Amino acid sequence: xxxxxxxxxxxxxxxxxxxxxxxxxxxxxxxxxxxxxxxxxxxxxxxxxxxxxxxxxxxxxxxxxxxxxxxxxxxxxxxxxxxxxxxxxxxxxxxxxxxxxxxxxxxxxxxxxxxxxxxxxxxxxxxxxxxxxxxxxxxxxxxxxxxxxxxxxxxxxxxxxxxxxxxxxxxxxxxxxxxxxxxxxxxxxxxxxxxxxxxxxxxxxxxxxxxxxxxxxxxxxxxxxxxxxxxxxx
Numbered sequence: 029x030x031x032x033x034x035x036x037x038x039x040x041x042x043x044x045x046x047x048x049x050x051x052x053x054x055x056x057x058x059x060x061x062x063x064x065x066x067x068x069x070x071x072x073x074x075x076x077x078x079x080x081x082x083x084x085x086x087x088x089x090x091x092x093x094x095x096x097x098x099x100x101x102x103x104x105x106x107x108x109x110x111x112x113x114x115x116x117x118x119x120x121x122x123x124x125x126x127x128x129x130x131x132x133x134x135x136x137x138x139x140x141x142x143x144x145x146x147x148x149x150x151x152x153x154x155x156x157x158x159x160x161x162x163x164x165x166x167x168x169x170x171x172x173x174x175x176x177x178x179x180x181x182x183x184x185x186x187x188x189x190x191x192x193x194x195x196x197x198x199x200x201x202x203x204x205x206x207x208x209x210x211x212x213x214x215x216x217x218x219x220x221x222x223x224x225x226x227x228x229x230x231x232x233x234x235x236x237x238x239x240x241x242x243x244x245x246x247x248x249x250x251x252x253x254x255x256x257x258x259x260x261x262x
Contacts, residue, residue, distance in 0.1 A: 117182070164199060
């Protein structure tokens with residue numbers, strides 16, 4: 029049966045990653061909607077292991093008001109390589125990625141759907157059918173805990189429209205509906221815009237953690253039921 033879920037643009041959020049080691053980037057390219065009320069009280073503390081059932085797979089399809097978040101295919105390589113090759117998108121990462129490196133990252137993403145039951149997904153703009161970025165969950169070993177971390181990256185010309193919040197809201201609502209309750213996001217302190225996106229999605233800055241040789245702000249949320257986020261100007 030097809031793994032499909034729909035979600036309102038008003039739902040949930042977070043995210044980071046490491047491309048070279050089969051992870052993602054780090055709570056990605058900056059995208060935030062402007063203004064608007066925020067449902068800022070998270071559901072509680074972070075908990076342990078994710079459930080055994082698959083959360084995000086190659087067949088996943090999450091529809092929001094303006095976006096489709098779906099499993100990647102190798103046919104998405106050219107469009108996602110444009111995102112990862114932009115220095116402004118990758119400004120919190122060590123460097124940009126070549127098309128070949130992006131291809132290796134994409135192959136890892138496809139493997140994680142089976143090995144971890146979750147991974148990054150393509151973010152598609154419904155009005156054009158084009159891939160404009162990625163958003164998803166990656167299992168991380170963070171200070172001896174294995175935690176699902178939300179990641180996102182968007183094409184630079186898509187910033188400022190609230191798409192990151194909308195995509196991540198859909199991913200979290202979908203994942204919570206399948207039984208996953210706790211989420212984290214690792215965001216560099218200087219990445220203030222991504223921090224504001226996390227806050228808008230109801231996450232709270234819990235602590236700073238050491239991860240892969242760097243210091244990260246760890247944002248967390250526990251969702252016992254779908255939550256609502258009021259988006260600002262889009």
